[in-house]
Amino acid sequence: MNIRPDRKFLASLVSLALPIAAQSFLLSSVNLIDNFMIGRLGESSIAAVALGNQVYFLVMMLLFGVTSGAGIFVSQFWGKRDLATIHRIQGLTLLVSFCACLIVSVTAVAVPEGLIGLLTTDTAVIREGAQYLRIVAFSYPLTAITFSFVMVLRSCGFTRIPFNAAAAALSTNVVLNAVLIFGMFGFPALGVRGAALGTLIARALETCIIIVLSYRRERPSAAPLKELIDWNMPLIRRIRRTSLPVVFNEIGWSTGMVVLNSVFARIGTEAIAARNIADTVFRMLMVLFVGMGNGAHIMIGNAIGSGNEQSARRLAGQFSLLSPMTAICTGTVLAAVSPLVPQMFSVSPVTSRYIIQFLLIIALVFPFKALSIIQIVGIFRGGGDTRFSMALDVGGVWLIGIPLAITSGLILQWPVWLVFLLASSEEIIKSVIGIYRTISDKWINNLTEDEPGIPLDKAPK
Numbered sequence: 001m002n003i004r005p006d007r008k009f010l011a012s013l014v015s016l017a018l019p020i021a022a023q024s025f026l027l028s029s030v031n032l033i034d035n036f037m038i039g040r041l042g043e044s045s046i047a048a049v050a051l052g053n054q055v056y057f058l059v060m061m062l063l064f065g066v067t068s069g070a071g072i073f074v075s076q077f078w079g080k081r082d083l084a085t086i087h088r089i090q091g092l093t094l095l096v097s098f099c100a101c102l103i104v105s106v107t108a109v110a111v112p113e114g115l116i117g118l119l120t121t122d123t124a125v126i127r128e129g130a131q132y133l134r135i136v137a138f139s140y141p142l143t144a145i146t147f148s149f150v151m152v153l154r155s156c157g158f159t160r161i162p163f164n165a166a167a168a169a170l171s172t173n174v175v176l177n178a179v180l181i182f183g184m185f186g187f188p189a190l191g192v193r194g195a196a197l198g199t200l201i202a203r204a205l206e207t208c209i210i211i212v213l214s215y216r217r218e219r220p221s222a223a224p225l226k227e228l229i230d231w232n233m234p235l236i237r238r239i240r241r242t243s244l245p246v247v248f249n250e251i252g253w254s255t256g257m258v259v260l261n262s263v264f265a266r267i268g269t270e271a272i273a274a275r276n277i278a279d280t281v282f283r284m285l286m287v288l289f290v291g292m293g294n295g296a297h298i299m300i301g302n303a304i305g306s307g308n309e310q311s312a313r314r315l316a317g318q319f320s321l322l323s324p325m326t327a328i329c330t331g332t333v334l335a336a337v338s339p340l341v342p343q344m345f346s347v348s349p350v351t352s353r354y355i356i357q358f359l360l361i362i363a364l365v366f367p368f369k370a371l372s373i374i375q376i377v378g379i380f381r382g383g384g385d386t387r388f389s390m391a392l393d394v395g396g397v398w399l400i401g402i403p404l405a406i407t408s409g410l411i412l413q414w415p416v417w418l419v420f421l422l423a424s425s426e427e428i429i430k431s432v433i434g435i436y437r438t439i440s441d442k443w444i445n446n447l448t449e450d451e452p453g454i455p456l457d458k459a460p461k
Contacts (some may be wrong), residue, residue: 013295019159021291023283026166033174037181037363038195039345043273045192046345048128050276051119051265052192055108055133056259058251059101059140065250066097067151068297069243072204072381074155075298076448078220079305084227086447087219088235090152091228097144108137119258120265120272129194135196138269139203146207149214152221157299159218165209173202242386242447249376249390256397260423261403264416271416273347274354282362285330289370292323296378304383305448316379316438324367331366334359357417361424375434384445385437392433396426 038045068091077085104199108115112130120126150162179187180194190197214221265272296319338359340351372393380389404422408414437443 007444009315012299013292016157016159016298017288017291017295018261019163019291019293020154021287023159023166024287024290026170032330033170033177035114036344037177038192039277039347040329041181041191043269043347043351044122044124045345046273046276047122047125047265047269048116049132049192049195050272051116051125051261052112052129052132052196054119054137055104055115056136056140056262058254059104059143060260061250061254062100062104062247063097063144063147065247065401066100066243067093067147068377068381069246070239071155071297071383071385072242072246072301072386073447075237075301075382076305076384076446078156079302080448082448083220084230085235086152086156087223087227088232089239090148090221090223092231092239093151094145094148094228097148099143101140101144105137105140106240108133108140110283112137119262122265122269125269132192132196135193136199139200142203142207146203146210150208151223152223153210153214153219154294155301156220157298157302158219158221161210161213164213165206168209169202169206172205173198176201181453231334238447242384245386245390246381249386251396252390252394256394256402259402260397260405263402263409263419263423267409267419268353270354271349274351274358274416275420275437277341277345277347278358278362279431281334285334285366286369286373288330289323289327289373292319292326292370293373293377296374297382299398300379300382301414303444304444309444309446312383312444313441316443319374319378320371320438323370327367327370330370331363334366335363336451338363343428354416358420361417361421365424365427368431371431372427372434375431375438379438380434380443383443384447387444388437388443392430392437396457397431400426400429404460 025339038049070089073089074086077089082432113126116126116129116133119128146165153159153161177195179185180190180198181192182194183189210221213219219275253282261272261275264275296315300312300315303309303315338356341359342355345351367406376389376393379384380392401423408422409416409419
């Protein structure tokens with residue numbers, strides 16, 4: 001089987017992955033702009049916003065888990081062009097994600113100091129982080145709606161609407177941040193509260209644009225209310241069986257990232273500020289591979305749903321070859337520009353040194369991280385192999401990354417760069433295990449086939 005990326009493969013990938021990557025880049029740019037502007041207020045403010053955004057990070061990972069699990073079904077049912085079942089899945093996704101985000105939002109508004117206090121003991125950081133969190137938490141339910149619509153659009157190959165909405169949100173966020181953080185055009189200088197308010201308004205705008213354009217252009221996400229609530233137990237059970245591992249995957253992984261951030265926060269304010277800046281740069285560079293992973297998910301899911309498993313195998317091989325090759329080039333560029341990054345921020349010499357060290361380590365593990373994303377998000381989830389992908393992803397963080405970080409950083413108190421390197425080593429192990437799983441073909445599962453005697457569209461409610 002020839003797995004060299006050909007012209008047809010690259011054309012399909014570009015049409016799907018490029019808008020997704022561009023949208024992810026815009027979303028990452030919002031965080032970078034927040035950090036850049038807040039960075040003018042000092043390291044304490046950077047740390048406050050970074051830790052305040054840890055709650056949003058958990059929300060995003062929860063939503064990513066719910067919508068990714070649902071998206072596995074949507075991409076395969078789109079291969080069969082079964083729009084009614086897609087709308088039922090969309091309705092379930094909306095209900096679950098909105099309710100979960102509402103609970104988190106209420107908690108964050110009620111006790112923001114308590115949540116930030118779990119991550120740091122610095123009173124100044126807790127105070128500013130709580131101010132930021134109390135405002136931005138109102139955006140979480142809106143984000144749930146956005147994710148649910150975007151999941152359907154992306155899984156069906158309609159990527160332009162999410163990109164346009166993200167572009168409008170970014171533009172709004174940039175302008176409002178400048179005005180509200182520093183107090184321009186007669187507005188008061190609100191500092192971190194201004195950043196939170198600008199982000200809230202931008203996310204509300206993004207949600208409105210996606211809903212309006214979905215229905216105006218009659219995209220697959222424009223579901224009638226009747227179909228959104230037309231659920232049946234066989235469908236719910238099947239979605240639950242495949243999607244719950246994805247939800248647990250994202251919750252387990254994102255909680256692990258919060259624990260790692262807490263380790264660096266306890267090492268020192270300089271360490272967590274540097275990690276946040278380096279991580280923001282890393283996420284901006286990873287958008288290409290996030291787009292590639294989502295493109296793999298869609299293309300592989302569509303192939304399996306249409307009954308073409310041989311095509312799915314070939315696509316898995318092509319993505320596994322292309323992603324690390326591209327990441328080597330990206331990592332080389334990152335290593336070359338790493339000394340320039342600290343100059344964008346008002347940070348101490350110690351923090352600047354940490355930032356450069358972290359970025360060089362990220363450049364080193366970049367090919368393994370890129371391959372891991374393709375395997376977990378694209379190949380395994382696209383094929384419905386969600387239990388294995390959960391074990392691989394969560395196990396890497398909790399059994400390798402976190403124990404090494406705690407031991408080296410808090411117990412042995414080794415140099416910060418070495419702590420970061422050891423915490424990042426999980427990506428190498430995960431990607432190697434993922435290669436063996438891909439070769440085995442055990443990840444291929446057709447989720448559109450009816451279970452014996454229980455057709456999904458005619459099952460009793």
